[in-house]
Amino acid sequence: MTVVVVTDSSASLPAALATDLGVLSVPLHILVDDREFREGLDEFGEIDYGSSTVTTSAASPGDLREVYERALELSDGDGVVAVHISRKLSGTWEAGRQAVRDMDAAHRVRLVDSLSAGLGTGLPVLAAARRARAGEPLDVVYDSAVAAASRGRTFIVVNRTEQLRRGGRLSTAAAFFGSELVTKPILQIVDGKLELREKARTRSKAFTKLVAAAVDAAGDEGAAIAVQHLGAAEAANTLAGQLRDLIPDIREIIVAEFGPALGVHLGLGAVGALVVPGGCG
Structure with missing residues (x-):
């Protein structure tokens, strides 16, 4: 099999492109008053972007572990590279680190801080996913994401x-x-x-x-x-x-x-x- 690349919903990758490259995504959360929605999964209607009652929260360690484990299974053990929104803008990367610590095959999951957000995360995801699709090993896929993130x-x-x-x-x-x-x-x-x-x-x-x-x-x-x-x-x-x-x-x-x-x-x-x-x- 090949390495599988994971990201979070903030990466904003067009769905068709993510599907074609086999990229898996973990949703961030939108909180509207007392209701919580998963970005990209739940329907929540129109958002008042100027309202102080609308906030966001990071993906949880449980959400991330679930997707990491599915990705690892899909890779048939070849490994997972997870590229996430900057740890200085969201708690998602840190939650990912907690998720990996609890996994049996933690050494086969590599986390990348994209140092950015939106498609600033999405472009390093593309770099990694294209290497993975070409059959490159875990280290090469990881390095390609880190390099793209550092140049972005x-x-x-x-x-x-x-x-x-x-x-x-x-x-x-x-x-x-x-x-x-x-x-x-x-x-x-x-x-x-x-x-x-x-x-x-x-x-x-x-x-x-x-x-x-x-x-x-x-x-x-x-x-x-x-x-x-x-x-x-x-x-x-x-x-x-x-x-x-x-x-x-x-x-x-x-x-x-x-x-x-x-x-x-x-x-x-x-x-x-x-x-x-x-x-x-």
Whole structure:
């Protein structure tokens, strides 16, 4: 058999692509008032992304162990590589570590901190899954995920940072920006932490800065690109078109929506560019 790759629902991989590569996913949890839903599995209707009563929680060790054990069985003992959202943004990676400790074949399960979120996690998952499909051994599949994660760069434009600050996901002092009523924040993920990168006076200028950051990160030797959004499909498609025109030798480009677990923190209108120089082949 082959190594099986596992991730969590925050990775936002298109379902058809994940199915084709045999990637298994563990759901994160959405809490709406006193009800709890599993992202990607449970129907929960429309979410008020600006509400303080809507929160998220990590996958549990029990959820993760169940999927790890199924993946290990599917691999026929070849092993499992689990690539998860940054441990500095979610407790999922730590829950995964607890799950592995309780497994009999713990040495056959490798955990990878993607140092990112959304398709910033999804692109390293693709790198690992393609190696696994090619029949590479556990060490090679693991190393490919770690390498893609270390090269990845994530940039996001949001309308407001209030939800991120409220949830403790934003590491830089809010005073850096002054009033968000007159500025648009551009964020970046650095070493797994979400930080304020710079500000712009208007949304159009924020997108100009986002494009420049993504182009600079991609370099000129080929890159895998992802664009994500929450309720801003037109802006995301425009951004994808600009990146296609400006980045030489794009190996692939994925456009997808942020899932609700990330959307709760980013808010409506968020748009991100995720870049892995060298690609995920």
